[in-house]
Amino acid sequence: MTVPPESVTPEFGPSGSEPNSGAARPAPNFSMGLIERPVSWVALAGFMGTGKSRVGWELSRALALHFVDTDKLITRVVGKSIPEVFEQEGEAYFRACEQEVVRRVSRLDHAVVSLGGGTFIHEENRRALLERGPVVVLWATPETVYQRTKHSDRPLLATADPLSRIRTLMTEREPSYRQGTIHVHSDGRPSEEIVEEVIERLWDWADVNAAWGEDSDPSEGERAAD
């Protein structure tokens, strides 16, 4: 499976109204052809509706990195929407696709990777991602998730009582999400503010990594020539 060029485009928003086009965008640190960024690879995990796709896209713009949304990549490769994949191929097939995509995105560089809500639950995925680099987990209350997803077509929430489903699934998955590297709350906050916090926390993470002498990525926490 190759990574198609479409995978670097956002999955939301009409053209001309990209979420990060406003003045509040964190200033990218460009100077004399050098880009200052805390990391050159980062993944976003968390429950459905916490903002992984949106924040990931905005973060990729702020850090001048490619953007990959694993759900988008699966729909491109399989040629079906996520609800169609679930309905026609089954959830197990979708999870197998996710595993393959995780293997591939773990080998990428210069990328922000937004995962699907279930991707980080699978232990093998979690291990591969955490070995590759920092995984930022976005959090939101069940009520926020419900408000943000109620008009969407997420197959796991297509039930008579989606809020109860959200609560149950979130409780089940919480121990896995807790294993992320950095945790950021998204309730009641504009995405620009979340992106700013994520970048600050990534700098802190990169500083600590550098202090411990880890050098899995030579551009982390340094000025990287691009």
Ligand SMILES: Nc1ncnc2c1ncn2[C@@H]1O[C@H](COP(=O)(O)OP(=O)(O)O)[C@@H](O)[C@H]1O
């Ligand atoms: N911080 C936020 N504030 C308000 N709405 C948001 C925020 N983050 C995301 N959204 C909106 O919530 C919905 C779900 O966001 P999305 O990025 O698709 O979440 P995920 O990828 O985690 O499922 C989208 O309509 C998105 O625009």
Ligand SMILES: O=C(O)C1=C[C@@H](OP(=O)(O)O)[C@@H](O)[C@H](O)C1
């Ligand atoms: O939580 C999950 O298991 C899922 C989350 C979805 O992604 P988002 O978290 O981006 O909505 C998508 O991968 C699929 O519907 C399954």
Ligand SMILES: [Mg+2]
């Ligand atoms: Mg998403």
